[in-house]
Amino acid sequence: MSQEPGWLRPHGEPWKRVSERLVYDNPWITVTEHQAVAPTGKSAIYGVVSFKNLAMAVLPLFDDGSTVLVGQHRFAHRDYSWEIPEGGGPRDVDPLESAKRELREEAGLEAAQWLPVMKVQLSNAITDEIAIGYIATGLSPVPTDPDETEELALVRVPFREALEAALAGQLPDVMTVAMLLRAYHMARERALPDALSRAMLG
CATH class of the missing domain: 3.90.79.10 (Nucleoside Triphosphate Pyrophosphohydrolase)
Structure with missing residues (x-):
C-alpha cells in the first residue's frame, strides 16, 4: 500500500460541538442544530442533516x-x-x-x-451523507x-x-x-x- 502524502494531514484546530438540539426527524433524515466553536475560536451555530x-x-x-x-x-x-x-x-x-x-x-x-x-462524502458542509x-x-x-x-x-x-x-x-x-x-x-x-x-x- 502506498504511503499517504504529508499534505493530507489535518491542519489547525477542529470544530468543537458544545450542545445540540434535534429540530426534525423522519424515517430518512434528522436535522440537528449545534452550538459550536469554529476552528478560529468564534462561537457559531451549525445545522447538520444526518442520513439514516x-x-x-x-x-x-x-x-x-x-x-x-x-x-x-x-x-x-x-x-x-x-x-x-x-x-x-x-x-x-x-x-x-x-x-x-x-x-x-x-x-x-x-x-x-x-x-x-x-466512497465519498456528499455535500459535506451540511450533511454527513456517505455514498458508496x-x-x-x-x-x-x-x-x-x-x-x-x-x-x-x-x-x-x-x-x-x-x-x-x-x-x-x-x-x-x-x-x-x-x-x-x-x-x-x-x-x-x-x-x-x-x-x-x-x-x-x-
Missing part, C-alpha cells in the same frame, strides 16, 4: 461498453434527472447487498461481478421493482456518450458524474478487463 441510510451508486457496464441510465423526476430540484442506478441502504446492512437490490429494483439487472470503486459506488459487470436481466413513489425510465447508451453528457453538464447528479469519471480513469489505466476497457473507450 448510506447512499448507493451502481455503474452497470455491459460487455459492449454500454451502460444503463435511469430517468426520473427529482423533488428537491424540481427537474428531470438521468442518473446511474442509485438509492439508499441501511447502515447496518452490507452495502453490497443494498447495491444489488437497487440494481434489480431500478434497472432490472443482476450482476455476476461487483467492484467497489468509490460499485461497478457491476456480467449483467443479466431480471424484473424491475421500483418503489411505489418512483416512475422510472430506462435507457441503454454507450459509456462514452454518457460520459460526454456528464462532462457537458447534462447529467448533473454528482454520483453519476463521479462514477463515470472513475470508470473512465480505470479503463484508461487498464484497471478493468482489457476487452471491457477497449469497448468503453471506443
